[in-house]
Amino acid sequence: MLIHSFPPLEVPDARALVLGSMPGAASLAAGRYYAHPHNRFWPIMGELVGAGPALDFPQRVAALAAAGIALWDVLAQCEREGSLDSAIRDDTAVPNDIAGFLARHPRVGTVLFNGAKAEQSFRRFIAPGLARPDLTLVRLPSTSPANASQGAAMKLEAWRQALRAAGVRLREG
Template sequence: METQHIIHNFEPIYNEHSKILMLGTMPSPKSREVGFYYGHPRNRFWKVVSDVCGEAYPETREDKITFALRNGIAVWDVLAGCDIKGADDSSIRNPQPNDMSRILECADIKAIFTTGTKAFQLYKKFCYPKTGIMAIGLPSTSPANCRTSYEQLYEAYFEIRKYLE
């Protein structure tokens, strides 16, 4: 697979009531194709987060936005752009971080979570020095992360509940 320069083109999901910020690395090819966060049909993000919040799985893009905002969850990605091969986070070169102040100046964010090791590493290197808020790293919900069972994801993601109540 060839390296491509990708520019992030989704708006973040947030409002003034957002309490936590969930950050991925960069939209995958499938997410870019469908035009929304965690768009691969086998990605477990929306399932695990809705289960942790005790709500039905949000099916549509609009349902996912409504669900996130109703529960105080902001969703974005660490990177605004990068060079990447497909969805392989380990291939990322020339990362350009998003400006987290866009959300942090509007919402009273209590905690920042990253969905995967690479998102955590990139946040720590590029965003933490500006935000002063250390992220809490969670396992990736990507179908590529088959080492982590759904039960393990649920247990890890249950941490977000502390900040939503």
């Protein structure tokens, strides 16, 4: 089935861009990023920047923006059955204009990949034509419930360290 990603959550003064691969079925059905109830993205963002799942979606987006975090997916469209990244048919993948995004947001110094597929797709489709050698690229543990081999505490700490290094505004405490 051909699926399409969402528009980016652009932040004028973003320091970090978080890239997923392609929204899963629950997110596509809900029309918003990381909508699966067992995905750890919003609980992690709640802990780190106050963008937790108790807030409605526009409030979460506002909290990400206040912290300096933009959000998008590497792929604009692809064919995939189900929600697993491993089911993405690479021969059907069409990337988003990440290079254009980064040109519009020159303060973004760090790209954080939410999992291996996002990083692999970026390196395949985006990196070869990207004129930003200054970017720091960091693969983080996927927040997907399919990534059950890494615990919540480990994921939280990896995301905390990466966001701190990227210069985003973390919550006190």
